Amino acid sequence: MSPLRILHLDGDLVAIDKPPGLLVHPSRLDAHEAQTALGLLRDQLGERLWPLHRLDKATSGVLLFARHADAARSLGIAFETGQVRKGYLALVRGWTAAAGTIDYPLARDPELPSAGQPRVAASTSYERLALFEWPMRVDPRHETSRYALVAVQPLTGRRHQIRRHFKHLAHPLIGDTTHGKGAHNRAVAAWLGVERLWLHAHWIELPAGAGNRRIGAPPGAEWGALIGALPAGHKEHA
Template sequence: MGELKIIYQDDHYVAIDKPAGRLVHRTRISEDTQFVLQQLRDQIGRRVYPVHRLDRPTSGVLVFGLDSDAARRLVGLFEQRLVSKRYLAVVRGFICESDRIDYPLQEEEGRPLQQAVTSYRRLATVELPFAVGRYSTARYSLVEVTPETGRMHQIRKHMKHIFHPIVGDTTHGDGKHNQLFRDEFGVYRLLLMASDIGFIHPYSGTLLSLQSCPDSEITELFDRLGWGSECLD
C-alpha cells in the first residue's frame, strides 16, 4: 500500500486523491483494518477531521480539516450547498445529452424520504461488439455528474432510477455489464470518480478548486474505449 496522493494542503485543510475500494474510516459493517483517515493521519503526522464522504468504491477528491474549527466551517458550506462537486461516471446505455434528476431517496430503512437532485451531461459514447443479454452489442456513455444534494449513494441510485446504472456497481448496477468489463478490460472497480470540488476558502476567502487526476487504469480504459484525454478535462 503506497502513500496517499495529496493534491492540496495548507494550514487548515488537506485534500487527497482517494483510491477506489478504500474505506474512509472504521465502520461496524466492515472487517477492514486499514482506512484512509488513519493512513493520512500517519502520513502527515497530525490529526485530520472528515468533512464529507465518498463511498468505498468511489475514487477522487476527498477533503479533511486539520482542526475541528476548520472542519466545522467547511461542513457548513456543504450543508448550505455552497460546494461545487463534479463526478465522472461510465453508465450502461446511450444516456440522453443532459438532464436533471429530481427523485427523493431514503438513506436508511425506516427513515423518511429526502430530496435528492442530480444533474448530468453526456460527454461521450461507445458501442462495443459484445453480446450482453438479448442485445448483440453493448452501449455505454461517459457522463459528467453534478449532485446538488448529498444523499448516501445518490449518484448510483439516481443512475439506476433512470435505467443507466454505473458500470462496476455491485449494489445498484447490472451484473452482466459489470462482468463484461471484468472479462474484456480487467476492470473490477466502480467507474465513478469524484473529479472536482470547488468552494470559497473559509479563512482566506479565495476560490479553491481541487481536481483529481485519473489513474493509469482509467486512462488506459478510456483509450481502449476511444475516449481521448479531452473527455477528462
C-alpha cells in the same frame, strides 16, 4: 500501502486522491477493514484530522480533511449548506440523453429497504461525454452492448446519490454491485481488464469564504480507454 497522494495542503485542509477500495473512516458495515484513509493520512502527516465528507469505499478521487477543529466547523457548514460544488466521472449502462437533471427523492438510509422510509429531496445533473458500443453479448437479444461516460454534479448530498439516481434512470453505474447489473459489471471488467466501480470524484470547488479553491484529481490510468474516446471539446471535463 504506498503513501496517499496529496493533491492540496494548506493550514486548514488537506486533499488526497483516494484510491478505490479504501474506506474513508472506520465503519460498522466494514468492521473487518483495518485500513482507512483517515488513519493512513493521520499517520502520514503525524496529526489529527477531521473528515469533511464521504466517498463510498469503491469510489476514487478527491477527498478532503480539515486540519483543525475551526476549519472542520466552518468547512463542514459549507458542505451542509450546499456551498461546495463537486464533479464526478461515471461509466453507465446504456446511452443516456445528452444532458439532464435527475430530481428524484431518495429514502434516507440506502442500507435499509426503501418502503416505509421518509424520502428526502435529491437532485443530480449530468452531461454525456462519450458513447460506447462494444462487441459484448450481455443481452441475448443484442450482439453488442452500449455504455456512456458522463460528467455528473450532485446538487444535493444524499448517501449513494449518484448510484441510486442513475439506477432510477435505468442507467446504473458499471461496477456497482448494489444498484447495478452483474452481467454488465462482469462483461465490462473483462473488456477493459479492470474490475471496479466506475465512479471517480473528479473535482471539488470550495466557496469564496473558504478560499474559492478548486481541487482536482485526474482519473487513473484505467480510465484511459474511455477518456481517449472523448471529442476534443469534451476533454476539459476529464
